[in-house]
Amino acid sequence: MTGVPALEQDGEPGTPSRLRATLESGRFAVTAEIGPPRGADAAVVRRKALALRAFVTAVNITDNQGACTRLSSWAGSLAAMAVGVEPIMQLTCRDRNRIALQSELLSASAVGIRNVLMMTGDHPRLGDQPGAKPVFDLDSVQLLWVARMMRDEQRLLSGRTVKPAPRVYLGAVENPFAPPVEFRAARLAKKVAAGAQFAQTQYVFDVRGFDRWMSQVRDLGLLEHCHVLAGVGPILSLRALSHMEQRVPGVQVPSEVSRRLRGVAADKTADEGVAICAETIAALRQIPGLSGVHVMAVGGEDRIPVILELAGLAPAGADIPGPVEPAPVVADGPVVAEDIVVADKQPAAHGLVGGGHAH
Amino acid sequence: MTGEAGRKAAAADARRAGQVPVPVRPRVSARSMYRLHGVLEPRAAYRWLARLLDRRPVAGRLFTRLERSVKSELFGCQMCGQCALPVTGYACPMTCPKQLRNGPCGGVGADGSCEVFPQLRCVWLEGFERARASGHALDLEVLQRPVDHRVWGESSWVNYWQGKDADLWTTDPAASPLAGSAASGPGQR
Incomplete structure (x- = not known):
């Protein structure tokens, strides 16, 4: 594993984005999502990142996903970097005004975070503190626009110059399935x-629908400027299925997928979910112009290597762990159990299947 | 989402909104608004009126109150003072609970429902369909600059007639999100 971002290179041209290099080389990229814990413990992120290191180009660190308070995305990003995994820091418009958003971009670049994924964010009403004040001072398009100006024109939204400019690879999200x-x-x-230079999509279960969207994306000439990674993820239990069907905004699970999951014995649901996910990835790889996949299995990150192996995307000779959670490799505190198994009864039980992209 | 039960649920959604805006389905057709817009385009008489209203606080307040009552009745206007209606199919994006200016979020339900108020229809879906039906679908592709929060409560008609909101959006991808030129400084409107 090379390309560990070194903190000594603060403010210098420094380490380029490995994600960018991979995408521009035309190699099929694999990214995965890591949900930081609800607790003051970065070891969880380090352990999850380390387990994925051999399999992914970079890992997304979510930004208080589902509008529930978690370890922040920048702290999680630093934890991933500490074990040699390149982070994609997610940045939502939900909790910060334009002053804070620009500051986050400067700070991320200054500590060596090279990829930032910008999105609107789930509304606080959907989270565990529905009485919170929603910010949404900028929307995701405006945030990307401001980030580009900061980097390329070396200017802030105040008009003042910013020196040195942040060096960030700009990511966006899109949901091909949400109306209109x-x-x-x-x-x-x-x-x-x-x-936006790369884009990750919401969960894809309907490959044909995704293909239709991709052909429009190709026709608009977007792939000349932006690499697209399709979002995928395993549904590991029937509870996760109903959560996905009912609670994750903008996600649609085709009846064929739910039929398959409900059609197997209860102890085989997870295996079936893994198989469906791997088949989806294999089908997606046939779509012209697709640059990679983004695996969202928050709470089930241990399944990702198996999924990638089944999809033919595991690196040769990689050690594929079983579904049993390996012991923490780097730990300076207790592993937060809820991050592996998961809480229910919460307004958004995101540990089970991940929250999906927060638009 | 239809029938008496749907209306009651929607009303309950709206009551629980508190400070969060609630998607509003416009009460007038987009077509009639596109026609009306032609009548309201800036011209000498309107510019004169706008300048007059700027100078006369009482008249200005009355005029703004009139604008507020008309537009809140028709579109659920929030009085952001920088009206985007002409390029959003005349569905007000400030009634989106996230007040998104550049199109719908990814949380729109399969049935077109709002992520935050599932009994209500996404206002951007409404706007897209209205714009497309009137041959204005491309309007939604403009890049909307960040909202200037100092302008809330002002009359957007007065601002429009004086050309103060000329920088609200652009079709040029090379343009900067900063309104006006670099020399004029931030937020000069």
């Missing part, structure tokens, strides 16, 4: 115009 479906490629086009 006919507008979704155009919405990505807006984000690309604003500055």
Whole structure:
């Protein structure tokens, strides 16, 4: 594993984004999502990142996903970097005004975080503190636009110069399946115009629907400026299935997938979910112009190596662990159990299947 | 989402909104608004009126109150003072609970429901369909600059007639999110 971002290179040209290098080389990229814990413990992130290191180009660190308080995405990003895994720091518009958002971009770059994924964010009403004040001072298009200006024009939204400019690879999200479906490629086009260089999508279960969206994306010429990674993830239990069907905003699970999951014995649901996910990845790889996949299995990160192996994406000779959680390799505190198994009864039980992308 | 039960649930959603805006389905057709917009385009008489209203506080307040009552009745206007209606199919994006200016979020339900108020329809879905039906679908592709929160409560008609909101959006991807030129400084409107 090379390309460990070194903190000594603060403020210098420094380490380039390995994600960018991979995408620009035309190799099929694999990214995965890590949800930071609800607790003051970065070891959880280090352990999860380390387990994925051999399999992924970079890991997303979510930003208080599902509008529930967690370890922050920058702290999680630093934890991933500490074990040699390149982070993609997620940054939502939900909790910060434009002053704070620009500051986050400067700070991320200064500590060596090279990829930032910008999105609107789930509304606080959907989270565990629904009485919180929603911010949404900028929207995701505006945030990307501001980030591009900071980097390329070395200016802040105040008009003042910023020196040195942040060096960040700009990421966006899109949900190909949310109405108005006919507008979704155009919405990505807006984000690309604003500055997006890579995009990760919401969960894809309907490969044909995704293919239709991709052909619009190709027709708009977006792939010349932006690499697209399809979001995928395993549904590991029937509870996770109903959570996904009912609670994750903008996610649609086709009846074929739910039929398969309900059609197997209870102890085989997780295996079936893993198999469906691997088949989805294999089918997605046939779609022209797709640059990679983004695996969202928050709470089930230990399954990711198996999924990638089944999909033919595991590196040769990689040690594929079983579904049993390996002992923490780097730990300076107790592993937070809820991050492996998961809480229910919460307004958003995100540990089970991940929250999906927060638009 | 239809029938008496749907209306009651929607009303309950709206009551629980508190400070969060609630998606509003416009009460007038987009077509009639596109026509009306042609009548309201800046011209000498309107510019004169706008300048007059700027100078006369009482008249200005009355005019702003009139604008507020008309637009809140028709569109659920929040009085952001920097009206985007002409390029959003005349569905007000400030009634989106996230007040997104550049199109719908990814949380729109399969049935077109709002992520935050599932009994209500996404206002951007409404806007997209209205714009498309009137041949204005491309309007939604403009890049909307960040909202200037100092302008809330002002009359957007007065601002529009004086050309103060000329920088609200752009079709040029190379443009900066900063309104106006670099020399004019931030937020000069």
